Amino acid sequence: MRTTLTLLVTLLIAVGALFYIGPTTPVPGVAYVELVNVTGDDTGPTCPLDQRYVDEAPRGLRDDVLAAWNTLKAKAAAEGVSMCLNDGKRSSQQQQAEFDGAVRRFGSAEQASKYVLTPEASNHVKGIAADIQPLASASWVERGNGKFGWCRRYQNEPWHFEYDPSYVNGCPPMLPNALASR
Ligand SMILES: [Zn+2]
Numbered sequence: 001m002r003t004t005l006t007l008l009v010t011l012l013i014a015v016g017a018l019f020y021i022g023p024t025t026p027v028p029g030v031a032y033v034e035l036v037n038v039t040g041d042d043t044g045p046t047c048p049l050d051q052r053y054v055d056e057a058p059r060g061l062r063d064d065v066l067a068a069w070n071t072l073k074a075k076a077a078a079e080g081v082s083m084c085l086n087d088g089k090r091s092s093q094q095q096q097a098e099f100d101g102a103v104r105r106f107g108s109a110e111q112a113s114k115y116v117l118t119p120e121a122s123n124h125v126k127g128i129a130a131d132i133q134p135l136a137s138a139s140w141v142e143r144g145n146g147k148f149g150w151c152r153r154y155q156n157e158p159w160h161f162e163y164d165p166s167y168v169n170g171c172p173p174m175l176p177n178a179l180a181s182r
Contacts, residue, residue: 035062035127036119040089047084053133060089062127065163069130072148076140083137086159089127092119114156114177121181123162131159146171154178 044056058069069085076083090098096119102112116122123129130150132138138159142152146167153162156177175181 035060035089036092036125038089038127039091039094040087040124040127042094044085047086047133049082049084049137050134053084053086055084056086056088058085058088058130060091060127061130064165065128068149068163072141072150075148076137079140081137081140083141084133085130086133087124087131088129090122090124092125095119095122095125110179113179117178117181121178128164129160129162131157132161133159135159153181 038060040060041056044054047053047055058066061069073083099112099116099118102116103109106112119125132141135158141150141161149163149165149167150161151167151171152158153175154160154177155174
């Protein structure tokens with residue numbers, strides 16, 4: 001009897017732990033689950049339009065954002081414009097590494113924050129941001145003024161776009177830099 005009880009309790013704890021850890025990938029029909037631990041590609045094939053950049057697979061973006069990214073690329077292609085995803089989804093860990101690198105490059109957390117946000121603040125971690133290259137393609141998206149839900153957000157990052165369904169009504173005013181968004 002005692003053995004059975006112990007087994008039952010162990011089983012309950014094991015099942016409970018499974019649910020506690022929970023899914024880290026988006027579940028259709030469930031309100032936006034935490035995407036912070038979802039890893040995106042660190043790199044990809046060289047961008048055919050400009051060899052200084054890469055063209056990552058858009059893995060890890062929030063479901064609706066991924067759909068919007070594919071739509072954006074299709075609409076652009078219909079007008080003869082190609083674009084590369086130089087950076088998209090990052091996990092919290094990937095973002096921290098980027099931030100640490102920026103602190104080394106720029107010399108302080110304050111300066112680094114103008115270009116790379118912390119994992120808590122980054123929209124790349126939330127899976128709603130895309131760095132579009134080359135800049136000629138990025139400016140095509142910018143000229144659309146949110147027509148497809150994508151807006152440039154920062155004056156100092158002409159490549160950085162974020163998706164929000166409400167942007168189809170026009171882009172919000174740009175912020176000077178990422179630091180200003182906190
Ligand atoms: Zn960005």
